[in-house]
Amino acid sequence: MSDRETVDFLAAVPLLEGRDEAELAELARVMGRRTVQAGEALWRQGGDRRELLFVVDGAVATSLQVSGGRTVEIGSAGPGQMLGEIALLDGQGHTLSVRATETTTVLALGHSDFAALLAGQRPAAFTLRRRLVAHLTARLRDQLRHLAASLGGEPATDGAPAGADLLEPSSPPDSKYVRRMATFHDFDPLALWGFLTSGKYVRCPPGQTLVAEGAPSAAYYLTINGAVEKVLVRGDRRIRVGLAGPGMAFGYESLIDGRPSPVAAITRERALLLVLPSDVFEQLFHREDAISRVFLEAIQRDLLVTLRHALRPSARLASSV
Amino acid sequence: MCRLLAYLGEPLPARSLLFDTDNSLVRQSYSPRMMNTFLNLAGFGMKAWDPTSLHADEPFTYRTTTLPTFDRNLRFFASKLAPTCLVAHVRATTYSGEGVVADTNLHPFHFPGTRVVLAHNGHLRQFPRMRFALVEHVDPALAQRIEGTTDSEWIYALILSQLDDPYGVPDTRELAEATANALRILREVRAGHGIDTSSPVNVCVSTGRSLVATRFSFDYGWYPPADEMLETDLPFVSLWYAIGGEYARRDGDWRMSGDDPPRSLIIASEPLTTDSSSWLEVPEYSMLTAELGPGGLEFETRDLDV
Known part of the structure; x- marks a missing residue:
């Protein structure tokens, strides 16, 4: 060659x-x-x-x-x-x-x-980051499709997601706490602060559906406290494909590629969440500055963790065949 | 953060679990690969059942507050012992004057006359506030046997107290129910005292014939301000398992053979090998049960909603 x-x-x-x-x-x-x-x-x-x-x-x-x-x-x-x-x-x-x-x-x-x-913050670096995120999203969808097929049936249609406007507003978390999360502690403090102040904060009780499988997500969510399950549900059978604890996000797949959400997101514990509505997500995703870089890196890290998680249940199903 | 290990299956040299692999339990005492903000230097304990030994229902016991890696007696002992069930633990404690390194705080806990043992990986935040409220839920005779300063020993006494006969051998179902009931009581007592911060409770409970393990946390994701354990608890406390046939070294790698139905199970806070490809992660908020039956190992995982 x-x-x-x-x-x-x-x-x-x-x-x-x-x-x-x-x-x-x-x-x-x-x-x-x-x-x-x-x-x-x-x-x-x-x-x-x-x-x-x-x-x-x-x-x-x-x-x-x-x-x-x-x-x-x-x-x-x-x-x-x-x-x-x-x-x-x-x-x-x-x-x-x-x-x-x-x-x-x-x-x-x-x-x-x-x-x-x-x-760096060259346009080509941002383009590459966005393409990587889109590529990882496509891989995740592919993996989740295999898992959903193994369950059979159709996604649950009950448990309509709560709109972010209906959730209880909350004050922002202590920035020292957020910086101690592994997801964020090597980020530039000013850029991290810019990202953390881009949206609004809400509190949710346990058992609250925030994103429905098969429907578009209205926002990007970042868990600050508590835990949110990412699940595939078919009747009484379910596979948990990820647990979004502190520093982990959910609801972003359909904002990245415009397709319906591949999983449902349901609070397992009471939760404090950062919510970025779709228009704020769009701006951050396509901007080319330090805050946008934090945002893209956070999504990328989350996708990588979720992909690894999604392969684990696959192994469990395979071993039970 | 402590590390625990349990084995149930065909006779297996204890040294294969404790020493031989490149991430063995003893190695995890000074070089854990996961949740490594704490080393596990506050002692080692083991209970091991060997059906060919005298009084086969009674486990061998080994406990030391010294570092197990330098313990030649343990190494010799582990080379001679091939149990069908083993529960072992390396203990961590906070790097402060509040941590008590003592024989009475070593896991697995096993009150005289009882047939159930327990090892715990986790901690109940603000335990001193709730300790005495647990007394009313613990059998008085068992409460008198608590010698140490840990939350783990109270969890053990609480689980024993949920059994029909705390001195008998419960079947797997009863042991699982007792464990879930103990967690429900802990949740109620925590709520009664306004305790709502993250408190992991990964336990392994065994009779030598059955194993019950949990990967669980109360109020996961919520922490007191300026908490020294924050970095340790931000990820959900880990628990892994490997299931199959004989656990042995093959072509340079430690793996279980692919027997169906399975005959052996290892549960561990982290995989015993740096290559984790033959290990599976126990799902968060779940309970795993296993029992040795005539047809092999009966094994189940289920969501733990308490």
């Missing part, structure tokens, strides 16, 4: 679309090219190899190790598709094992070069 061909390939990757040619040429220079044979592993689940892979040609299969030493095939990826972004972004082990199913060529972008693309 010549340098020219590599640049052309990268230009067609959705994540990098719109980058100028000089940037792509620089990227092509730092990326490693690898060819693996059919049956060869690119990495194992739990492994700590930090790189973003783009499949140039060939095909790979992804699999999940489940309790009892069994392996469940999860999916496949082919030319133009991306692998490894979850472990690269959150620094934990790979969520799935990946092996080539035929002779496969990949381009690999290392951790530090990837971090350089996201650094």
Whole structure:
């Protein structure tokens, strides 16, 4: 593959679309090219190899190790598709094992070069962050669709969500408390404050449906105190796909891609929430300043945690088959 | 934050659980991978049932307030013992003059004459305010046996007091009900005293034949201002399990064999290996029950709504 061909390939990757040619040429220079044979592993689940892979040609299969030493095939990826972004972004082990199913060529972008693309407040960095968030949202939807299919039936239609206007207003939390949350303690204090004052605060009792599965969400919610369950409900069967405790968010998927919410969100404990109505969400999502960066990073972190959670019930279901 | 471990299944060398893996319980005492704002240096305790031993219904007991990693006796003992059930615990306490490191505070708790043991990972915030209100819910004979200063020993006495016969061997269903009832009483007493801050109660209760474990917290997500335990409790206190056949090292990795129906279960505050791919997270707000039956291990998880 010549340098020219590599640049052309990268230009067609959705994540990098719109980058100028000089940037792509620089990227092509730092990326490693690898060819693996059919049956060869690119990495194992739990492994700590930090790189973003783009499949140039060939095909790979992804699999999940489940309790009892069994392996469940999860999916496949082919030319133009991306692998490894979850472990690269959150620094934990790979969520799935990946092996080539035929002779496969990949381009690999290392951790530090990837971090350089996201650094600073350049428009290209914001565009990349937004695309990553959209990509992770699509992956989460895909995973949740598999889980919902395993339950069968249709989403519950009762428990209409409470509008944010109907919830009890509250004063903001102590900023020292918020800064002690792992989600926020390495953020710039002024930018964090800007984000935390962008919306309004409400209190909710336990058992309150705030987002209904299959309906659009009216707002982005961030849990300050308490806990909110993200659940798939089919009759008396349910799968909890996440628990939004302090510093975790919910209700944002449909604001990102304009589609209905893939899960319901119901308070498990009484809760104090930051609520950003959809118009405020839109502004923060598309702005390119320090506050917007905090916002995008917070969503990204939340998506990564939720994706990892969503894979856990999948393992449990697989092991009971 | 303390770390607990429980095993139920076919005979397994105790050292496989306590020492051999790269995140074994003993290693978690000085190098926990999760919730690591506290080390677990305030002692080690273990109860282990071996059906081939004398008085097989009575567990082996080992307790020490010293660091288990330097304890050669424990290492020798763990190499010779292959229990069918084991409950072990490494204890953490706050880094202050209020923490009491003493033999009487070591888990698993086991009152003389009773057949149930308990290990706890968590803490009831403002426990001194509610301690004496619990007396009316605890069998007086059991209350007299409380020797230590921990909330955990009171939770143990409370669960025993919910059993029809605190000195008998309850079946799994009764043990699970007693545990859930004890949590309901704690919720009522907390409410009566206006206590509404996060208080995790991950317990493991066992008779040697059955195991009941909870991953639970009262008022999760609510903390007193300037709380020293905040960073520890912001995530829901962890609990994991692995289920299958024999737990052994295969191709360099410690894993359970994929037996169906399962024959063995390990429950632990964090996976015993750094590679957690063969472990499953116990869902938050849930109870896990297991019992060794003639057809294998009977195992269930359910939502714990108390």
